[in-house]
Structure formats: structure tokens, C-alpha cells
Amino acid sequence: MKHIKNKLEAKGVKPTYQRLCVLEYLEKNMNHPTAEMIYENIAKRIPTMSKTTIYNTLNLFLEKGLIxxxxxxxxxxxxxxxxxxxxxxxxxxxGKIVDIEVKCPFCDGEITQINGNEIEEIHGYFKGICKECREKNNKVER
Known part of the structure; x- marks a missing residue:
């Protein structure tokens, strides 16, 4: 948990036990969880953890660029x-969300402006049926 503490301190965030637990959960669960999913999991270990604490922690992490x-x-x-x-x-x-790597000149920093507008963030996503669901569906059809 030392590296998690260091991450928080590097961003100027006081490493409280609750914050350490939330960041640790996010590092171990790369499934893009919702606040509710995070709360349900952490509350099993820490029954005194509130949803408000989860939301406040996530908002702080967003503000500091940790997530x-x-x-x-x-x-x-x-x-x-x-x-x-x-x-x-x-x-x-x-409903699963996974990270994918796609060659993108915007993401690589090759293009930093469009029509004089400076690009600060890029959000790209694809929707479809994942490999696992397609395989399950193929097994059912056979």
C-alpha cells in the first residue's frame, strides 16, 4: 500500500485509510467500476464506509487527476x-467496459489542435458484443 500512499501524496492528497482503500480497489479492479460497485465491495471489509465518503473520494481523485x-x-x-x-x-x-488500444493521431499527441481549437481531452469508445458474450451465444446456438 506504500505506492498508493505515495501516489496520493504526490498529488497533494492526504492519504486517509478510506482514500487508500478506494485507490487500492481501483488499481485491483480495472473493470471501470461505478461508485456503487466500489461502495458494495469496500463496505464488506469496512462496514462504517459510507456512500458519501466514496463519492467525495472519487470527486477528489477526479479533481487531482488520479482517475x-x-x-x-x-x-x-x-x-x-x-x-x-x-x-x-x-x-x-x-455491460463490461474494457480498455482498448487503437492507433489515434489525437491520442498520440500528433494533433493538438482542430480548426484553431486546442485539444485538452479525448474520449473515444466503441460499442458492440464482447468476445466472451459472442462465444457464449455461439455455444447456445450449437
Missing amino acids: HAVTITGTEVRYDINTFSHHHFLCRKC
């Missing part, structure tokens, strides 16, 4: 510890 918010499905916000430019794939069947 990114991923909104693909309208209003549902997922959280991503990978803060480097990358794209996401959303499975419309199971």
Missing part, C-alpha cells in the same frame, strides 16, 4: 485509474 470518469451509457459514470489517452469498448450484452 478519469467514463460515461458511455448516458448517465452511468464509471471510474478508470488509467489516466493515459486510450479508448474503451462497451459490451452491449453484459
Whole structure:
């Protein structure tokens, strides 16, 4: 947990036990969890953890650039510890969101402006049916 503490301190965030637990959870669960998913998991270990603490911690992490918010499905916000430019794939069947690597001149920093507008953030996602769901579907059809 020392590296997690160092990450928080490097961003000027006081490393409270709750914050350490949330950041550790995000590092171990790269499935782009919702705040609710994070709360349900951590509350099993720390029954005194409140949803408010989870939301406040996530908002602080967003503000400090420790995580990114991923909104693909309208209003549902997922959280991503990978803060480097990358794209996401959303499975419309199971709801899983995964990081994908796609060659993109914007993400690589090759293009920093469009029509005189400076690019600060890029959000790209793909929707479809994931490999696992397609394989399950193929087994059912056989």
C-alpha cells in the first residue's frame, strides 16, 4: 500500500485509510467500476464506509487527476485509474467496459489542435458484443 500512499501524496492528497482503500480497489479492479460497485465491495471489509465518503473520494481523485470518469451509457459514470489517452469498448450484452488500444493521431499527441481549437481531452469508445458474450451465444446456438 506504500505506492498508493505515495501516489496520493504526490498529488497533494492526504492519504486517509478510506482514500487508500478506494485507490487500492481501483488499481485491483480495472473493470471501470461505478461508485456503487466500489461502495458494495469496500463496505464488506469496512462496514462504517459510507456512500458519501466514496463519492467525495472519487470527486477528489477526479479533481487531482488520479482517475478519469467514463460515461458511455448516458448517465452511468464509471471510474478508470488509467489516466493515459486510450479508448474503451462497451459490451452491449453484459455491460463490461474494457480498455482498448487503437492507433489515434489525437491520442498520440500528433494533433493538438482542430480548426484553431486546442485539444485538452479525448474520449473515444466503441460499442458492440464482447468476445466472451459472442462465444457464449455461439455455444447456445450449437
